[in-house]
Structure formats: structure tokens, C-alpha cells
Amino acid sequence: MxxxxxxxxxxxxxxxxxxxxxxxxxxxxxxxxxxxxxxxxxxxxxxxxxxxxxxxxxxxxxxxxxxxxxxxxxxxxxxxxxxxxxxxxxxxxxxxxxxxxxxxxxxxxxxxxxxxxxxxxxxxxxxxxLDPKVTRQLVGRYAARIRPAGNSPDDTPLTPRELEVLRLVAEGLSNREIAEALHLSPETVKTFVSRILTKLSLRDRVQAVVYAYRHGLVS
Known part of the structure; x- marks a missing residue:
């Protein structure tokens, strides 16, 4: 057991x-x-x-x-x-x-x-x-505070598709919802998320959300 x-x-x-x-x-x-x-x-x-x-x-x-x-x-x-x-x-x-x-x-x-x-x-x-509703509340009210001056989307090593996936993660979408939005399979989205976490040395999706706010990937 x-x-x-x-x-x-x-x-x-x-x-x-x-x-x-x-x-x-x-x-x-x-x-x-x-x-x-x-x-x-x-x-x-x-x-x-x-x-x-x-x-x-x-x-x-x-x-x-x-x-x-x-x-x-x-x-x-x-x-x-x-x-x-x-x-x-x-x-x-x-x-x-x-x-x-x-x-x-x-x-x-x-x-x-x-x-x-x-x-x-x-x-x-x-x-x-992380409740998607709570995640979205963060976007409008704390984006400026979370994002230190000088960081921009250009600072990230991600590909355009990975950036697209990360933005949707930051908006609180699940893998299945991201898959539907981008016309991908959930397994493909899972692979993208894993690759994003590895590239950015992040532990989980929560850290990915904070990263996205810090680098101006959500507005």
C-alpha cells in the first residue's frame, strides 16, 4: 500500500x-x-x-x-x-x-x-x-507591484508558443482550458508547461504565475 x-x-x-x-x-x-x-x-x-x-x-x-x-x-x-x-x-x-x-x-x-x-x-x-478567479484578481490590482522596474517580456528565454502558454497559465487557465484555447491536446500543453518550468527554474505553476507578472507578460 x-x-x-x-x-x-x-x-x-x-x-x-x-x-x-x-x-x-x-x-x-x-x-x-x-x-x-x-x-x-x-x-x-x-x-x-x-x-x-x-x-x-x-x-x-x-x-x-x-x-x-x-x-x-x-x-x-x-x-x-x-x-x-x-x-x-x-x-x-x-x-x-x-x-x-x-x-x-x-x-x-x-x-x-x-x-x-x-x-x-x-x-x-x-x-x-490556485483558484483562477483569485489569479485574475491579482492581474489588475497587483501587476504593477509584482513587476519590478526593468523586467520585460524580452528578458525571458521562452519561445513564442511557450510565452503564449505561460500567459494563459498566468490568467488562471487549466491545462485543458489552455488546450482548447490553443487547439492543442492536454498532453501537449502539459509538456509545454513542464518545459517552461524547467527553462525558468520554477518549482510549480504558482511560481510561473508570479514570474509572468514580474516580466510583464500579463496586463
């Missing part, structure tokens, strides 16, 4: 933390290996337990979830964790900061349990989880 996905649950509210753990542990393929109520404990446990996925609240004492995510999954971390950020706040600011910190996914706490479980499995599999 395949070993269950090991999950660390981090939330400062015990009732929510217990509820999350109960939902997760009820699944045959998931196992909660640790719980904590502040960001520093999340960092300490994450480094010690090496879970497959860290479910991280944003607002926590001692160290907030964004900074805890940065310390577990940010640039330069030797063994970056896969972090699924949960928050009650549907604000672009949190999405933006979570992505910049290295999060692999973002969900609202009022999402149904099935969506949470899908999110954990998706992130554990190495696939980014």
Missing part, C-alpha cells in the same frame, strides 16, 4: 485546528502528523517532521503564516515544504504575499471539506492549487 500523505496542521484557533485534523484523518490516504497554533511552532515542526503538506493559517501569533511559509518554502530553503495556505480573508494582499513566500496553494477556510482534501492531495502531488 502507498504510504499516506503526511500533513502538518497550523492554526491558532484550537476548534478549527481540531476540525481540520478530524476531516484529514478520516481519509485513508491522509494522516495528520502534527498540529500547532503559532507560526514559529509551524516552522519548527515543519523542519523536524518534514510533512508532505503544511496546511497554514495566515493570521497566527508569534510569527504569521506568511513569514512561516517563507521560512519553510521560500527561496534558498534547502528542503522547501509544500504549503497550502488557508485564510478567512479573501484579499489579494494575502494571496500575493502567500505566493511570494513560496506557497503552493491557497484556499479560503469556508471552502467545503472536499475542496480542502482535494487541495491537500493536489499540493502533495507537486501541482499548484
Amino acid at each position: 502507498t504510504a499516506p500523505i503526511r500533513v502538518l496542521v497550523c492554526d491558532d484557533q484550537e476548534l478549527i485546528r481540531t476540525g481540520l485534523a478530524t476531516i484529514i484523518n478520516a481519509q485513508d490516504d491522509l494522516e495528520v502528523v502534527g498540529e500547532c497554533g503559532d507560526g514559529q511552532a509551524a516552522v519548527d515542526l515543519g523542519r523536524r517532521l518534514r510533512p508532505d503538506v503544511v496546511v497554514m493559517d495566515v493570521r497566527m501569533p508569534v510569527l504569521d503564516g506568511i513569514e512561516a511559509t517563507r521560512r519553510l518554502a521560500g527561496a534558498g530553503v534547502a528542503h522547501p515544504a509544500r504549503v497550502l495556505v488557508l485564510t478567512t480573508f479573501n484579499l489579494d494582499e494575502y494571496v500575493y504575499e502567500a505566493l511570494r513566500a513560496g506557497a503552493s496553494g491557497f484556499l479560503l477556510k469556508d471552502a467545503p471539506p472536499t475542496q480542502l482534501l482535494h487541495g491537500i492531495r493536489t499540493v502533495a502531488a507537486g501541482t499548484a492549487l
Whole structure:
């Protein structure tokens, strides 16, 4: 049998933390290996337990979830964790900061349990989880902030077709939606996405989204 996905649950509210753990542990393929109520404990446990996925609240004492995510999954971390950020706040600011910190996914706490479980499995599999609607909100409101001065589409080593695929990824389209838009097979799109990530040394689609904003590929 395949070993269950090991999950660390981090939330400062015990009732929510217990509820999350109960939902997760009820699944045959998931196992909660640790719980904590502040960001520093999340960092300490994450480094010690090496879970497959860290479910991280944003607002926590001692160290907030964004900074805890940065310390577990940010640039330069030797063994970056896969972090699924949960928050009650549907604000672009949190999405933006979570992505910049290295999060692999973002969900609202009022999402149904099935969506949470899908999110954990998706992130554990190495696939980014980002709601297309939330992605599109980022485009209009934070594109200027995310894009440092001096970067342009000419800075990228991608081919015209790869740039086309990356732009659609940045707009929040799934592989199937990109395939339909470009009249390609989903398998071909998957190959393009993999090639883009490799060329740009990016970990996942979330990082690809941020890259696209930084280099002016979306407007």
C-alpha cells in the first residue's frame, strides 16, 4: 500500500485546528502528523517532521503564516515544504504575499471539506492549487507591484508558443482550458508547461504565475 500523505496542521484557533485534523484523518490516504497554533511552532515542526503538506493559517501569533511559509518554502530553503495556505480573508494582499513566500496553494477556510482534501492531495502531488478567479484578481490590482522596474517580456528565454502558454497559465487557465484555447491536446500543453518550468527554474505553476507578472507578460 502507498504510504499516506503526511500533513502538518497550523492554526491558532484550537476548534478549527481540531476540525481540520478530524476531516484529514478520516481519509485513508491522509494522516495528520502534527498540529500547532503559532507560526514559529509551524516552522519548527515543519523542519523536524518534514510533512508532505503544511496546511497554514495566515493570521497566527508569534510569527504569521506568511513569514512561516517563507521560512519553510521560500527561496534558498534547502528542503522547501509544500504549503497550502488557508485564510478567512479573501484579499489579494494575502494571496500575493502567500505566493511570494513560496506557497503552493491557497484556499479560503469556508471552502467545503472536499475542496480542502482535494487541495491537500493536489499540493502533495507537486501541482499548484490556485483558484483562477483569485489569479485574475491579482492581474489588475497587483501587476504593477509584482513587476519590478526593468523586467520585460524580452528578458525571458521562452519561445513564442511557450510565452503564449505561460500567459494563459498566468490568467488562471487549466491545462485543458489552455488546450482548447490553443487547439492543442492536454498532453501537449502539459509538456509545454513542464518545459517552461524547467527553462525558468520554477518549482510549480504558482511560481510561473508570479514570474509572468514580474516580466510583464500579463496586463
